[in-house]
Amino acid sequence: MxxxxxxxxxxxxxxxxxxxxxxxxxxxxxxxxxxxxxxxxxxxxxxxxxxxxxxxxxxxxxxxDLLLAQRLDAVEVIGRGLALKVAGGLGLRPIAEQLGVPHTTIRSWWRRFRARAPTLVAGCAALAVRLTGASVQLAPDRERAALEALGVAWDRTRARFGGRVGGLWPFWSRISGGQALGTNTSPPWAGLAGAGWMGPSP
Ligand SMILES: [Zn+2]
Structure with missing residues (x-):
């Protein structure tokens, strides 16, 4: 939605x-x-x-799942900004202009994402491995690895559950319980906790 x-x-x-x-x-x-x-x-x-x-x-x-906890911007916008930085190699200022968000906002996403990257890698890789049993090959760069692990988890989830899984960024919000960029040290990761999937949002 x-x-x-x-x-x-x-x-x-x-x-x-x-x-x-x-x-x-x-x-x-x-x-x-x-x-x-x-x-x-x-x-x-x-x-x-x-x-x-x-x-x-x-x-x-x-x-x-169109949101993350305590972030004003839709997760789709946040995700696009982070992907532009990681994969596109763009500076934060041009990304902020492209997305129409303040430079300070995107800087806060990026700082949080960098600090959070090891947790994101662990959570998404664990989920991906749970789904198929196959290992996950990741880049040595931790920010890049965090997005790669998310991509693999999303691909494997869609292969298992089909189109109802929805888009990449809402998926990111859902599996992290909205805490993908949170400060919570023990997010309710679906893959790590062995808990059931958080139900899709309306
Ligand atoms: Zn309870």
Whole structure:
């Protein structure tokens, strides 16, 4: 779902049943909150539902996979920016101009991505290996390896589950529980935790 169509649904957005990422019990509805998403050419307010676990009593934001936690920009835009930097070798300033986002914003993505790269490599490679049992060949450069491992995990997931897996960047958001660029040290990686897949967002 695009940012604009998600926004158009307002508070009527439907979320499929989700499980607690900590104890795996079913979550029940627990209100929600408004936040913004920037996805050129626009910026929209969107409603994020919350779910509460009756067992551990924690509440969780049920982020759609078009977002990452605590990032204003749609994951599609963030991913494109990182790929331009890693694969295209472009500087951050021209990438910021191309994407229509502030230079400071893209710099913060890049810094976080660099710091996060080893975790991203480990999470995506583990997921890829889980899917087929085959090893994953990666570049020595860790930022490049992080995107390569993601690409392999996505390819293997599509081979197993077909078209419903969706695009690369929403997939990145989903398998990391929205924490691909987070500071959380133990993200709910689907591949590492052996947990079930987080359900696709509406
Ligand atoms: Zn729980």
């Amino acid at each position: 695009s940012a604009s169509s998600y926004a158009a649904a307002g508070q009527q957005i439907a979320v499929p049943p989700q499980r607690c990422p900590i104890c795996r019990r079913a979550l029940t509805g627990w209100g929600g909150y408004w936040r913004w998403v920037r996805a050129p050419p626009g910026e929209w307010p969107i409603w994020i539902r919350r779910g509460r676990c009756s067992a551990c009593r924690r509440t969780h934001a049920l982020l759609p």
